[in-house]
């Protein structure tokens with residue numbers, strides 16, 4: 001029997017100043033745990049890639065005065081399973097969007113047809129900006145994600161189109177006018 005495709009969840013690495021003398025230590029990936037827990041409770045397999053886990057590693061960025069603390073965008077993209085139902089990327093801090101979108105772009109370069117759903121506080125604050133600034137994002141999940149991510153998995157398992165807004169006020173997802181069929185997505 002063919003295994004059901006899993007959902008890949010990503011926490012991007014932290015972005016720190018090159019010259020900072022102190023910083024807060026990384027915390028446990030609670031977001032991925034909550035989202036994976038909701039999916040698993042509904043029978044959906046998950047793979048989590050915690051970009052902060054390699055927190056002893058700092059990679060300077062060539063074009064910005066920051067370091068990436070954890071896995072780089074390419075290292076994360078290499079770990080993504082191309083047969084995933086979709087990839088969910090958690091974007092908590094707006095100040096880290098400069099690199100979160102590089103993670104999303106690296107995954108998109110590697111897997112042009114995978115739906116990529118962005119969620120988290122930054123995305124909830126301004127989904128229109130996220131969709132505009134990063135065309136590689138297929139849809140934005142708004143607010144708390146435990147129910148939305150299960151709805152998304154169910155919709156994509158059935159190849160149902162993801163269009164417009166959906167869900168309870170303040171939650172659900174918002175997409176550019178995208179249709180998803182047989183795991184390929186096109187934006188219009």
Ligand code: B12
Nearest residue numbers: 031088089090093094119120121122141143144145146149
């Ligand atoms: C705990 C916390 C911290 C902790 C730990 C942060 C961490 N790395 O985990 C500490 C104390 C370290 C911290 C620090 C900071 N914080 Co803080 N923090 C929070 C707080 C209170 C809760 C975050 C949390 O863990 N929630 C629990 C998890 C499970 O929820 P979640 O991540 O939101 O995920 C849910 C949804 O967003 C959604 N979701 C998330 N990702 C995805 C992905 C997909 C695909 C889907 C479908 C859904 C989805 O579903 C999840 C489950 O419901 C929030 C406020 C809040 N109520 O959200 C502020 C908050 C995130 N912090 C904030 C800020 C500004 C900071 C600091 C920059 C403050 C400062 N000036 O230094 C620093 C930055 C730290 C750093 N990176 O260097 C802002 C971010 C605003 C923004 N847009 O950038 C927030 C929103 C507070 C606020 N209202 O201003 N913070």
